[in-house]
Amino acid sequence: MLEQVSQSKVFGGWHKQYTHVSTTLNCTMRFAIFLPPGASEQNPVPVLYWLSGLTCSDENFMQKAGAFKKAAECGIAIVAPDTSPRGESVPDDPEGGYDLGLGAGFYLDAIRLPWDQHYSMYSYVVKELPELIETHFPVTSVRSISGHSMGGHGAMTIGIKHSDSYRSISAFSPICHPGACPWGQKAFRAYLGENRGLWQEYDTVELFKTRTCTLPVLIDQGEADPFLEEQLRPQDLLAVINKQHTDFNYRSHPGYDHSYYFIQSFIDQHIEFHAKYLFSDC
Template sequence: MSLERIEHRACFGGWQDVYRHRSTVLDSTMNFAVYLPPQAAQSRLPVLYWLSGLTCNEQNFITKAGAQRYAAEHGVILVAPDTSPRGDDVADAEGYDLGKGAGFYLNATQAPWASHYRMHDYIVDELPALIEAELAASDVRAISGHSMGGHGALSIALRNPGRYRSASAFSPIVAPSQVPWGQKAFTAYLGEDRQAWKAWDTVELIASAREHLPLRVDQGEADEFLREQLRPELLQAACERVGHPLDLRLHAGYDHSYYFIASFIGEHVAWHAQHLR
C-alpha cells in the first residue's frame, strides 16, 4: 500500500500532512490527514482517530478544530480520514445525507452501495495498518468524531472491544435506527431488516457491550439537530440501564458547528491522552 504525500505544512513544531492512497477495502482512491507532533521524530506515538460528519472530508477537522496544538502538547498523532469512498465509479445519491460524504462508517450490504461503501473495515483495519506500518504510529488507539462521525466513533469502538482505549464524540447520532438521518442511510445501505440495523446503532450496542470502554459525549443545547436527529438522552438511558460509564456534558448556547468543537477539543485530546498512556 503506497502512500503519496500531497500536503506538508509545519504546525506547532510538528507536521500537518495529507496523504493519498489506493484503498483495497473501498476500491477507491482515498485521502486522509495526519498530524505528526514533534515527539514523533523520536518515538512511535499513540493515535487519536477523528471521524467527521455529513458533507465533510479530511480537511474540515484539520482546518477548523484547532486540535494540533493539543496533540503537540500531549504527544498524540491525529488521523482524520475522509467520510466516504470517492471516485466516478462510486455510487452516489441526491441530497447531502446519503452517498458520497455520507458513508456512515458501516459496511453496506445492498446494491449499489456494497461494492465500495465499507467504511467500517477501512477505519478499523486497513487505515490503521497503513498508519502503523508507514508512519510514526504505535498500535495504541483512541477514536472520536462529530455528528455522523460521532455515531461512527462510538459504534466502531463498541463493535471492536480491545481495539481502542477510549471513545468520544461531539453531537453524535447515538440512535440512528430511531432518527431520520440514520433511517434513510440504514435503509439504503443495509436494507429494510431493522434487526440488521442494531449491529450499527450505538444505543443497541451498549446493551450487549462486552467492554465498559470510557465514553465522553459533548452536546450543544442550541444544536439545531438536537431533538430530531441526535437525542443524547437515549444514549444516557441506555448506559444507565447497564451501568456503562458515560460522561455526557451539555453546553448551553453551543450549536452543531466547528465553533463548538474548537471550544472543547482540547479537553477531549487531554482526556484521550490520559487513556492512551
Template sequence: MKTISTEKSYGGTQGVYVSRSEACDCDMTFAVFVPPQASEDNLPVLWYLSGLTCTHANVMDKGEYRRLAAELGVIVVCPDTSPRGDHVPDEPDNWQFGKGAGFYLDATQPPFSVNYRMYSYIVDELPKLLAEHFPVDMDRQAIFGHSMGGHGAITIALKNPDRFRSCSAFAPISHPSVSGWSKPALQKYLGADETCWRAYDACSLIEDGYRFPELLVDQGSADSFLEDGLRPRELESACAAGGIPLNLRMHEGYGHSYFFISSFMNDHLRWHAERLKK
C-alpha cells in the same frame, strides 16, 4: 501511498495523503498530524471521524487540535467520510446519503456494497497503512468524532474495546436506526431488515451486550438537530441500563458547527491523552 501535501505546524507535520483502498475500491484521502516527539519515539494515535458532508479537511482546517496535540505528543488521524470517485454511486442532491455520508458501516445492498465499506476501511485497512508508514504506537489508540463521526467512533469502540483505550464524541448520532436523519440511509445501505441495522447503532449495540469502559460526550443545547437527529438522552438511558459510565455534558447556547467542536477540542485531547499514557 502518495503524499499530497505537508506543512510544518507547532514543530510537527500536518500531512495529507492518498492511497488505494481495497475496502472501498477507490482512492481514499486522509490527514495525519505527527507531533515533534515522533523523532524520538513512536506515539499514541487518536482517530477523529468527521460528520455528514465533511471530508478529512474540515477538522484539519477548523478543529484547532494541532497546538495541544503537539504538546501532548499525540498523533491525530483524520480519514475521509466516504468513498470518492466518478464510479462511486451517489445521490448528489441528498446530503444525508452517499458521498460524504458513509456512516462508517459496511453496506450490504447493491450498488453501494462495492464501495461503501467504511467500517472495514477504518478498522482494518487504514490502521495497517499507518503502522507501515508512520511512527505510531498501535497499542495506544483512542477514537472520537462529530455527529455521524461520533456515531462511528462510539460504534467502532463498542465493537473493538480491546483496540481503543478511550472514546468520546461531539454531538453524536446516538440512535441512528430511529433517527429521521439516518434511518433512510441505513435502509439503503443495509436493507429493509432493521435487525441488520443494530450492528451500526450505539444504543442497539449496548442493548445487545456490547460494552466500553467509559464514554465522554459533549452536546450543544442549541443544536438544531438535537431532538430528532442526535438523541443524546437515548444514549444516556442505554448507557445507564448497560452500566457504561457516560459523562454527557450539555453546553448552553452551542450549536452543531466547528465553533462548538473547537471550543471543547482541548478537553477531549487532554482526556484521551491521559488514557493513552504508557
C-alpha cells in the same frame, strides 16, 4: 502505495495529506495525519482517530478544530480519514441529497447494490486504515477514537464493538440512535436494506441495550444544536446507559450549536481525556 499531497509545519509538528488506493473501498482515498514534535521510529506515538460528519472530508477537522496545539503538547498523532469513498465510479444519492452517498458513508459496510462495491467505511476505519498508518508512520498500535455527528456515531459504534483496539471513546454531538432518526433511517435502508437486526449493529443505543462498554466515554452536546431532538437523540442513549458503566460522561452545554465553533471550545478537553488513557503523564 502512499502519495503525499501536502504538508505544513504546525506547533512544531507536521500536518500531512496522503492518497492511496484502498482495497476495502475499491477507490482512491485521501486521509490527513498530524504528527507531533519528536515522533520518530525511535519514538513512536499513540494515535487518535477522528471521524467527521455528513458532507465533510479529511480537511474539516484538521483545518477548523484547533486540535494541534494540545495534541503537540501531549505527543499524540491524529488521523482523519475521509467520510466516504470517492471517485467517478462511486455511486451517489440519485436525488442529490447530502445525507447519502458521497460524504455520507455512515461508517458501516453496505450490503445492497449499488453501494456494496465501495461503501465499506466500517472495515476501512477498523482494519485497513490503522494497518496503513502503523506501517508507514512513526506511531504505535495504541489508539483512541473520536468524532462529530455522523462521525460521533461511527466512533461510538466502532469503539463499543472493538474495545480491545482502543483505549477511549469521545464524541461531539453524535447521532446516538440512527435507527430512529431520518438521517440514519435513510442511510440504513439504502445501504443495509430493511433488516432491522443488521441496523442494530451500527446503532449506539441498540448496542448499549445488549453490551456493556468497557472503555471510558466522553460526549459533549450543545443545547442549541438544531438537530438535537430529531436527528441526534441523546435522550435515547441516556435512557439505556448501563448503570454499571460508571466511566461514561455526558456533558450538555447551553448556547452551543452543531458547528466547529462548538468543537473548538472543548477539543482541548477531549485531547486531554484521551491522553489520560493513551499515556499516564500528560
